[in-house]
Amino acid sequence: MILGMAVGILPAFAEPQINDNGLIVETYMSGIPDNPTSMAFVGDDILVLQRYNGQVRLIQDGIMQDRPVLDVSVAKDGERGMLGITTVGSTVYIYFTASDTDGGEAIENRIYKYTWNGHDLVDPVLLKTLPSENYYHNGGAMTNFDGQVYAVIGDNGNYGRLQNRPFDWKNDTSVILRVDPPGPYYAIGVRNSFGLAVDPFTGNLWDTENGDDENDEINLVPDRFNSGWIEIMGPAKNQEQIDALPKYEDYAYSDPEFTWQKPVAPTGISFLKSDRMKNYEDSVFVGDCNTGNIYRFKLNSERTGFVFDTPELSDNMLNEGDPSDEIIFGTNFGCVTDVEAGPDGLLYFVSLSEGKIFRVMPNVLAQGAESQDGTQQGGGCLIATAAYGTETASQVQMLREIRDGVMFGTSSGAAFMSGFNSFYYTFSPTVADMERQSPVFKEAVRIAITPMLSTLSILSYADIDSESEMIGYGIGIILLNAGLYIVAPALAIVQLRRVLR
Numbered sequence: 001m002i003l004g005m006a007v008g009i010l011p012a013f014a015e016p017q018i019n020d021n022g023l024i025v026e027t028y029m030s031g032i033p034d035n036p037t038s039m040a041f042v043g044d045d046i047l048v049l050q051r052y053n054g055q056v057r058l059i060q061d062g063i064m065q066d067r068p069v070l071d072v073s074v075a076k077d078g079e080r081g082m083l084g085i086t087t088v089g090s091t092v093y094i095y096f097t098a099s100d101t102d103g104g105e106a107i108e109n110r111i112y113k114y115t116w117n118g119h120d121l122v123d124p125v126l127l128k129t130l131p132s133e134n135y136y137h138n139g140g141a142m143t144n145f146d147g148q149v150y151a152v153i154g155d156n157g158n159y160g161r162l163q164n165r166p167f168d169w170k171n172d173t174s175v176i177l178r179v180d181p182p183g184p185y186y187a188i189g190v191r192n193s194f195g196l197a198v199d200p201f202t203g204n205l206w207d208t209e210n211g212d213d214e215n216d217e218i219n220l221v222p223d224r225f226n227s228g229w230i231e232i233m234g235p236a237k238n239q240e241q242i243d244a245l246p247k248y249e250d251y252a253y254s255d256p257e258f259t260w261q262k263p264v265a266p267t268g269i270s271f272l273k274s275d276r277m278k279n280y281e282d283s284v285f286v287g288d289c290n291t292g293n294i295y296r297f298k299l300n301s302e303r304t305g306f307v308f309d310t311p312e313l314s315d316n317m318l319n320e321g322d323p324s325d326e327i328i329f330g331t332n333f334g335c336v337t338d339v340e341a342g343p344d345g346l347l348y349f350v351s352l353s354e355g356k357i358f359r360v361m362p363n364v365l366a367q368g369a370e371s372q373d374g375t376q377q378g379g380g381c382l383i384a385t386a387a388y389g390t391e392t393a394s395q396v397q398m399l400r401e402i403r404d405g406v407m408f409g410t411s412s413g414a415a416f417m418s419g420f421n422s423f424y425y426t427f428s429p430t431v432a433d434m435e436r437q438s439p440v441f442k443e444a445v446r447i448a449i450t451p452m453l454s455t456l457s458i459l460s461y462a463d464i465d466s467e468s469e470m471i472g473y474g475i476g477i478i479l480l481n482a483g484l485y486i487v488a489p490a491l492a493i494v495q496l497r498r499v500l501r
Contacts, residue, residue, distance in 0.1 A: 014332045015332060016292075016330060016331065016332045016333045016358055017330060017331050017332055018294075018329065018330045018360055019325075019328055019329060019330060019331070020329065021363065022279070022362060022363055023277075023360050023361065023362060023363050024360070024361060024362075024363040025330065025358050025359070025360050026358065026359050026361070026382065026429045026432065026433070027356055027357075027358060027359075027429070027433050028062070028348065028356075028357045028358060028359040028436070029046075029048075029059055029062070029064055029356060029357040029436060030354075030355065030356045030433065030437070031064075031355060031356075031437070032048060032050070032057070032064065032355045032356065032357070033050060033053070033355065034050035034051060034052035034053040034055070035050065035051040035052050035081070035352050035355075036048050036049065036050055036051070036337070036350050036351075036352060036355060036356075036357070037049045037050075037051045037081065037082055037083060037084075037140070037337050037338065037350070037352060038083070038084055038085050038140075038141070038142075038268075038337060038338040038350060039085065039338055039340055039348065039350050039357065040085045040086055040087045040092070040340070041087065041340070041342060041343055042087050042090065042092065042116050043343070044343060044344075044389075045058060045059060045060045046058070046059040046348075046357070047059075047069065047085060047087070047092065047116075047121075048064075048350070048357070049082035049083070049084075049085055049094070049096075050068075050082060051074075051076065051081035051082045051083070051352070052074075052076045052081055052082075052102075052103075053071075053074075053076075053102055054071055054072045054073055054074035054081070054082055054096065054102055055068035055070065055071050055082075056068060056069050056070040056071075056082070056085070056094070056121060057069070059357075060389075061389030062385075062386050062389055062435065062436040062442075063436055063437070063439060063442070064436075069116075069119070069120050069121050070094070070114065070120070070121040072096060072098070073098065073099045073100060073101050073102050073104065074096050074097050074098065074099055074102060074103075075097045075098070075099040075103070075104060075105065075106035075107075075132070075135075076097075076102070076103050077106075077135045078134075078135025078136050078138075079135060079136050079137065079138045080097035080106055080132060080135055080138055081096065081097055082094070082096045083095045083096055083097065083109075083138060083139070083140025083141075084139075084140035084141050084142040084151060085142060086142040086143055086144050086149060087116070087144075088144050088147075088149065090115060090116045090117075091113055091114070091115060091116070092113065092114045092115075092116050092121055093111060093112070093113050093114075093127075093142055093144075093149055093151075093179065093180065094111070094112055094113075094114065094121075095109065095110070095111045095139075095140040095142055095151055096109070096110060096140075097109050097110075097132050097138060098110045106132045106135070107132070108129050108130060108131065108132050109129070109130035109131065109132045109138055109139075109140070109153065110126060110128070110129055110130070111126075111127045111128040111129075111130070111142075111151055111179055112124045112125060112126055112127065113125050113127055113180060127179055127180055127182075128151075128177065128179055128182075130153050130172050130173075131153075131156050131158070131170065131172060131173055132156065133156055133157060133158075134156050134157035136154075136156070136157065136192075137153075137154030137155050137156050137157065137173075137191070137192040138153060138154065138156060139151070139152045139153035139154045139190075139192070139193055139194070140152070140153070140194075141193060141194055141195050141196045141207075141268075142179070142196060143196040143197055143198055143205075144198070145198035145200075145203055145205075146203060147181075148178060148180075148181070149178075149179040149180040150176055150177065150178065150179060150186060150196055150198075150205065151176070151177045151179045151196075152175070152176045152177070152190060152193045152196055152207060153172065153173055153174070153175060153177070153190075154173065154174060154190060154191055154192035154193060154210075155173050155174040155190075155191055155192065155229065155230070156173045158170040158173040158174070159230060161246060161248045162174045162175055162185075162188045162189065162248065163189065163229055163230045164188075164189050164226070164228065164229065164230055164231045164232075164245050164246055164248075165230065165246060166246040174188055174189055174190045174191065174227075174229060175187060175188050175190060176190060176193075176196070176205070176207065176221065176225075185251075186205070186221070186223060186224075186225070187207075187221050187223075187224070187225040187226070187227060187251070188225075188226050188227070188248055188251050189225075189226045189227040189228050189229045189251070189253070190207070190209060190227045190229060191209055191210060191211065191212070191227070191229035191230070191233065192209065192210040193207050193208060193209050193210070194208060194210070194265075194266070194267040194268065194289075194337065195207055195208035195266060195267050195268045195269035195286065195287075195339070196269070197268075197269040197270050197271060197284075197339075198271075199271050199303055200271055200273040201271075201273065201281075201303060202303050204220060204221075204222075204303065204304070205220075205221040205222075206218065206219065206220055206221060206257075206269055206284065207219050207221050207227075207269070208266035208267060208268075208269050208286060209227060209229075209233075209256070209266075210263065210265055210266065211233045211234065211260075211263055212233065213263070214233070214234065214261055214262065214263060215233040215234030215259050215260070215261060215263075216259065216260040216263050216264055216265065216266050217233070217234065217256035217258070217259055217260075217266075218256060218257050218258040218259075218266065218269070218284070218286060218297070219256045219257060220254075220257050220304055220305070222254075224249075224250060224251045224252060225251065225252065225253075225254070226245065226248065226251040226252055226253040227253070228245070228253050231244070231245055232245070232253065234256065234259040234261070234317070235255045235256065235259060235316075235317065236253070236255060255316075256316070257304075257305045257306060257316060258297060258306060258316050258317070258318075259316065259317045259318070260317075260318050261317060261318060261319045261320055262318075262320050263290065264288040264289075264290045264291055264293065265288050265289040265290045266286050266287070266288050266295075267286075267287050267288060267289050267335075267336055267337050267338070267339075268286070268287045268336060268337060268338040268339030268340070268349070268350070269284065269285065269286045269287075269339060270284075270285050270339040270340055270341050270347070271283070271284060271285070271341065272285070272341050272345070272347065273341070274341065274345030274346070275345055276344065276345035276346060276361070276362060277345055277346065277347070277361075277362065280296070282298055282299050283296050283297060283298055283299065284296070284297045284299060284306075285329065285339050285347060286339065287333065287336025287337070287338070287339050287349055288336060289335040289336060289337065289352075289353075290335075291331075292331060292332050292333045292334050292335070292336070293328055293329075293330065293331055293333070294328075294329045294330035294331075294333055294336065294339075294349065295327045295328065295329055296327060296329035297327060308326060308327075309326055310322075310323055310325075310326045313326065313327070330360070333349055333351050333354070333358060334351040334352070334353035334354040334356075335351060335352045335353035335354075336349050336350065336351055336352075337350050337351070337352040338350035342359075346359055346360060346361045347359065347360040347361075348360075381396060381399045381428075382428040382429060382431075382432040383428050383431050383432055383435070383445060383449070384396050384399055384449060384453075385432070386431075386432035386433075386435035386436055386442065386445075387435055387442055387445045387446040387449065388446065395453055398453070398456070398457060399453075399456070402456055410467050411467060412467050412471055431445070455480045
């Protein structure tokens with residue numbers, strides 16, 4: 001499946017939904033121009049690639065900065081353009097299709113590393129040049145683990161030993177590369193991939209791979225792996241088919257860990273290692289471009305494959321007509337091109353077709369339930385998080401501690417939070433999104449909520465161990481805020497009118 005063509009025929013998507021009552025999805029950033037393809041974190045900030053114009057944009061404190069931090073000339077036809085990014089500390093690796101002018105004729109694919117100085121990407125070093133003879137199957141996904149940076153490129157229309165054909169023709173296609181430090185091919189026989197990720201618990205590399213007319217794949221990728229293309233896509237028919245593969249050194253084939261018989265164009269792939277979403281650490285998350293779905297696959301105890309409750313999926317394949325509810329994690333995300341786990345322990349999805357980054361987090365509406373370790377779990381306040389730019393801000397941490405340590409400690413407090421959240425979540429995602437788009441509005445909200453935060457801080461010092469004390473403190477805080485936000489402004493207006501008479 002050619003990603004560029006897939007985007008052109010996508011239907012209009014409704015609002016994204018997560019099929020898990022313990023989670024919610026919010027629009028973290030909207031209005032990203034020129035087809036965002038992938039993102040990476042530098043500290044708490046985000047660098048996002050714009051495929052068509054060769055720019056890298058900075059999202060800082062939840063706001064996309066006006067000035068690009070890098071601008072290079074790229075070809076943009078088919079699956080060319082700004083394609084992949086990964087970071088190791090302040091070193092940033094970027095994969096793009098170079099051109100003399102934006103939108104011009106492709107020269108080649110290039111992988112550079114840059115230094116992030118907090119404002120710009122500087123000191124470019126060219127690490128690798130790769131073919132871009134055809135507009136399709138240029139790959140570009142990147143990842144890193146334990147000091148090794150990886151990148152993937154598809155076949156780019158070449159068919160030789162690296163594509164399991166018995167003759168030599170072109171190198172550096174259909175491979176997963178060791179980029180920095182360089183080394184031998186990590187894997188061969190890759191048709192077309194938009195997703196690479198490393199399991200943080202095992203160090204195992206995984207990829208997604210697009211089939212031709214059928215058989216999209218998720219693969220566990222050991223060192224010296226042969227993914228089988230062009231002879232095999234999806235599970236091999238028999239051992240004879242595997243034995244008949246033309247040999248390229250000692251690269252060995254194994255069947256994919258999961259296959260879609262009908263193509264969905266799987267793209268980004270990621271794992272979670274997160275105190276915030278610990279119940280999801282046993283999972284692999286994958287996005288697709290054809291249907292707008294996000295998939296969640298539960299790992300086996302060895303983290304080398306998947307386990308399913310649905311009998312039809314026990315063959316590790318979704319055949320046409322098989323039920324898929326078990327693996328559908330979310331819907332209506334548009335053409336997803338990247339899935340990333342953030343330093344905040346939350347999941348981020350880049351939607352190329354929507355020009356947005358979505359974020360999935362714990363749902364405070366469902367936080368009356370206990371986690372596996374018996375403690376109350378929860379996300380932060382969306383409005384305060386957007387106002388202060390990070391969930392690690394002291395103000396946001398205070399709100400979380402009051403909610404979890406004080407309010408949920410009594411039945412009346414938990415009941416109040418349930419009712420409050422039912423109202424709060426009808427408007428807070430919209431307000432938070434507005435804050436991220438407007439620095440002026442963000443500052444106004446910060447000023448407006450400061451008095452409320454000051455009054456709520458009283459609860460941090462209160463020793464509440466009974467229902468009556470919780471009700472008493474609660475009424476007191478409500479009356480205090482009513483005085484600050486209603487009575488005081490009303491008195492000021494009355495006084496001003498007297499002065500003006």
